[in-house]
Amino acid sequence: MPVRAGVVVPVHGWAPFLAEALDSVLTQDPAPAAVVVVDDGSSEPLRLHPDHAPRCTVARRERRGGVAAARATGEAALGADMELVAHCDADDAWQPGKLAAQLDALRAQPGVAACFGSAEVVGADGRPTGERWHDVPAGMFGLPALYERNPIPVSSALMRRDALWAAGGYGGRFPDFAEDWDLWLRLARRGETLLCVPQARIRYRRQAGGMTADVAALAAAQLRLHTVHGDLVDASTRRRALLRDRRALVGDRVRQAVRRAL
Structure with a gap:
């Protein structure tokens, strides 16, 4: 019997790239x-567009809970018999052959x-920016490197449901930022293995006003994450990560102050 893999696509508000994301998953x-x-x-x-509605289920949250809560809602809606779980954010897209x-x-x-796989970064117009998301070599990836940086685009990850649930799934400590990184570190804490499969490619869309454009909120979440999981690494690695987060926070505050003064 083929392994059953389900996909969760979280959406909030206007989603101009949702059709592209669903096309990339369904094909x-x-x-x-x-x-x-x-x-x-x-x-x-x-x-949903009529082309997608027959092949997708919509799960609605009446109140916004943040992306972590949306991911958890989708995972629950997939059903307990789904052996593998993947996510595709509504502004990203899977490349052909990713799931296979x-x-x-x-x-x-x-x-x-x-x-997890690799990500080509594209702009709002869909054109490649020339960037790639933290390419890592094929093979196993874990601590301490996983503590220092997150090379895993959440839209590229495919997880075993039993391991996901044993690690607590998408918890509520990080509702909107770093929720995926927190999960990877909780998996690593349990001794689980993460594997890089570079052939599993996605297109990661970077656009003005996107969640990752909120530098201060992202840096604050990362500072909290490195504090929560600091016991996973040695003191030198922990200090280096925390210093980087604090510098990012201070730098963003300085930039905002300069903009207000101009």
Whole structure:
């Protein structure tokens, strides 16, 4: 029997790239067993394009809970028989062959809790920016490197559901920022193995006003994350990460002060 893989797509408010994201997921070969689109408390209930509605389930949260809560809602809606769980954010897209490459990798290494791929960064217009998301070599990836940086685009990850749930899933400590990094570190804390499969490619969209554009909030979340998980690494590694986070926070505050003064 084929392994069942389900996909969660969290959405809040206007989602101009949702159709592209769903097309990229639904045209995978093999296709996922289920796709759940989570409407995280949008003021107007989400309505899918007729091409997507028959193949997707919409789970609506009446109040916005943040991206971590939306991910958890989608995972619960997939059902307990879903063996593998993936996410595709509404402004990202999977490249052809992404899911197949990961299914092959997990079949070859059944002890791996999650695998992830590489990301090409594109702008709001869909054109490549020339950046790539923290490319890492193929193979296992873990501590201490995972504490210092997050090379895992959440839209590229495919996780075993049992490992995901044993680690606590997407908890509420990081509702909007670093929720994925927190999960990877909780998996590492349990001794789980993460595998990089570079052939599993996605397109990661970077745009003005996107969540990762909020430098201060992201830096604050990372500072908290490095504090919470500081016991996973040696004192030198912990100090280096915390110093970097504090510098990012101070730098953003200085930039904001300069803008206000001009």
